[in-house]
Amino acid sequence: MSHVHGREGHHYFTDGVPPTAVVFAATQEGGLDGPLPVPAHLWDEHLDRLTTLAATMTGCPVARISVLEADRVVCRSSVGAPRLMVPLxxxxxxxxxxxxxxxxxxxxxxxxxxxxxxxxxxxxxHNAGVRFYLAYPLMGSHGEVIGIFSLRDVLPHVMDETELSVLADLAVLASERLAALHHLPQESDGLAALHLSMIERTLKAGCWSYDPAKAEAPVSWSPIVAGALHLPPQMPPSYYAFLHAFPLDERRKIVACLHRAVRRRIPFTLEATLLPDASGECGHVMMHGEPTDKGGFYGVLWPSGT
Known part of the structure; x- marks a missing residue:
């Protein structure tokens, strides 16, 4: 169990969400029903500077900037604790x-x-052990509360006027940054929903990756992906094996889509038809990929319709 030390040696536990909690949260009917990790594309280094400054100045081991959405709270920045999305x-x-x-x-x-x-x-x-909680509102352009700048600790705190004044200023800066992020194309509501969907589907299907830098086996996958493609469990991952799980016309579509995505560094989503399995059934799978820092792709694959 990990922890972060703050003023006077106190600490705040920073373990991630237990796997069972994640599965429960992502598989309940009606959407999110418990805490889930926040996708990395929603993290922001500018917001991280603000939370780091707040934690350093006050001695609180946990500082967070969270956005209030229609049905959940999404932690866009956190120092000293995991970034979670939690039901309202x-x-x-x-x-x-x-x-x-x-x-x-x-x-x-x-x-x-x-x-x-x-x-x-x-x-x-996920709220256990909190003995101190402070919240400043993050305001939208129409005077609405769009988020919260918060501090947490396992010990009580007394804030002086200087600390409160600086925290209020940091909340204004965080509001301005969130407003700027809202107008960036890659931060659209549709993409955020797609990433949440990716997390949930990964729990039901599997992960795959594509590395163009490796000539021998640029594609790897989890056992669940191999099963979805009707591949023998002993077959080593390879680009050749991956493509030959599909009919010829589908292979061409996948190759064109993947190469275009790699060349342009853009995400992609596609549906493809598999070769008939042993029973003669032709399955369908969905694939989604996101570019990685090293020039490859990471994504999920799941049976179509799930």
Whole structure:
């Protein structure tokens, strides 16, 4: 179990979400039902500088910038704890939105477990051990609360006026950064939803990767992907084996799509028909790929219709 030390030697546990919790969250009907990791494409180094500054200045081991969406809270930046997306009904930050009166207002609790505003949320596993919680609202262009800049600790804190003033300024900077990110094409709501869908489908299907730098076997996959392609379990991963799970016309489509995506460094999604299996059935699979830092692709493959 890992932890982060803060002022006076206290710490905050930073373990990730247990695998069972992730599976439960992603497989419940009706969408997200518990905490899930935030996809890396939603992280932002500019927001990370703000949370790092807040944690360093106050001595709080955990600082977060979270965005409030229609049905979940998405942590876009976090110091000292995992970045999670959590249902609105399970979030301190979503509750804080109902408590703040406007820009610059602050919510502080020195024991959420006994605070009537938060005591029910303090019982949830991802909120366990929090003894101090502070929240500043992040404001949208129309005066609405779009997110929360928060601090957490396992010990109570007393904030002085200077710290509160600086935190209010950091919240303004975070609001401005989120507004800028909202207008970047790669941060569209559709792409964010697609990445969440990728996480959920990975739990039901499998992962694959493509590395053009390796001449021998540029494609690798999980056993689940091999099963979806009707490949023998002992067959080593290779580009040749991958493509020959599909009819000739489908191979051409996949090659053209993959090469274009690699050349242009863009994500892709496609549906392809498999060769008939032993029973004569022709299955269909969906593939999605995202470019990696080293020139390859990482993605998921799942049976079409799931």
């Amino acid at each position: 009904a399970q979030s301190f930050c979503a509750r804080s939105r109902t408590l703040v009166r406007g820009a610059g207002d602050v919510v502080i609790s020195n024991n959420p477990a006994t605070d009537e505003r938060f005591h029910d949320l303090a019982l949830l596993p």
